[in-house]
Amino acid sequence: MKKTLLFGLFPILVLFLCACGKKSAKTVNVGMFPNVTHAQGVIAYQLSREGRGWFEKYLPEDCKIEWISFNAGPSAINSIFGGDLDMTYIGPNPAINGFIKSDGKSVRVLAGAADGGAGLLVNPKLGIKSPKDFKGKIIGTPQVANTQDVACRAWLIANGLKINEGAGGDVEILPTKNPQQLPIFKRGEMDAAWTVEPWVSRLETEAGAKMFFFEKDAVTTVLAARTEFLNEKPEIAKALLQAHKDLTKWINENPKEAQELVRKGIKNISGADFPQELIANAWRRMKYTSEINRHGMEKFVDDSFSCGFIDKKIDISPLFFKF
Structure with missing residues (x-):
């Protein structure tokens, strides 16, 4: 559907x-x-x-x-x-x-x-090194169907990962407004985030997040x-x-x-x-x-x-x- x-x-x-x-x-x-x-x-x-x-x-x-x-x-x-x-x-x-x-x-x-200015950031403690390592992980995006959300979902699908829509899947997408991603990421309740500047830089400097995939030409x-x-x-x-x-x-x-x-x-x-x-x-x-x-x-x-x-x-x- x-x-x-x-x-x-x-x-x-x-x-x-x-x-x-x-x-x-x-x-x-x-x-x-x-x-x-x-x-x-x-x-x-x-x-x-x-x-x-x-x-x-x-x-x-x-x-x-x-x-x-x-x-x-x-x-x-x-x-x-x-x-x-x-x-x-x-x-x-x-x-x-x-x-x-x-x-x-x-x-x-x-x-x-x-x-x-947009990209996928990860918690470096999780040892994520390839797309397959996102299985079982939670990724935050700013809003369902917004620009970064669609980019994230399309990237996951292109890499053979199934999004958890309530009936099983590999990765859970957690729609979260940009300002709220930072505290959730810090608490460890979000494993990664697909977001945009200046929130990318804030996640890096304040939460220790690492860039995994950067959308240079997006x-x-x-x-x-x-x-x-x-x-x-x-x-x-x-x-x-x-x-x-x-x-x-x-x-x-x-x-x-x-x-x-x-x-x-x-x-x-x-x-x-x-x-x-x-x-x-x-x-x-x-x-x-x-x-x-x-x-x-x-x-x-x-x-x-x-x-x-x-x-x-x-x-x-x-x-x-x-x-």
């Missing part, structure tokens, strides 16, 4: 109004997560907060931005479905699932944002938008896309300043105060790019099919939007 695509109604954590000046008749709602992998969104939010907004420079004077922080991709997709979100930084798998669930109508991907974050917004306000959407491309270029040219803005932004959004050294460590595993890795996105379709999250492979070409 095929599993159903899961779009849990997770609450929006924080709603930020980040605009200066007179009240505007036009508002663009843009989403992001407080992660190193969403650097463009976190930096843009922080710059807006400091009164030197980046995206605002590209918009008409009567247009403002509301930055909305989410805990997980499915909640952002639900906001797109409800018309409450115009554009968002998001993992590729929720974007693809949103495309599929809406019959290819509601979601479009405009650009890439970040690759890399698509981690993309910039997606509500199709209706693109059709109704194409000029504003174009301006935001250009702002994203220019910000990505700036990030690559100014890594130290970018890292400090990410650290401040994450703290202001979530309250988590990551050491600058941890942010720098996570940064070296990331590749910030506005180019869309279509091959990587298409692989997610294959992986979702192999995991049973979709019933058939589909053509996602219409997902990629061009003005």
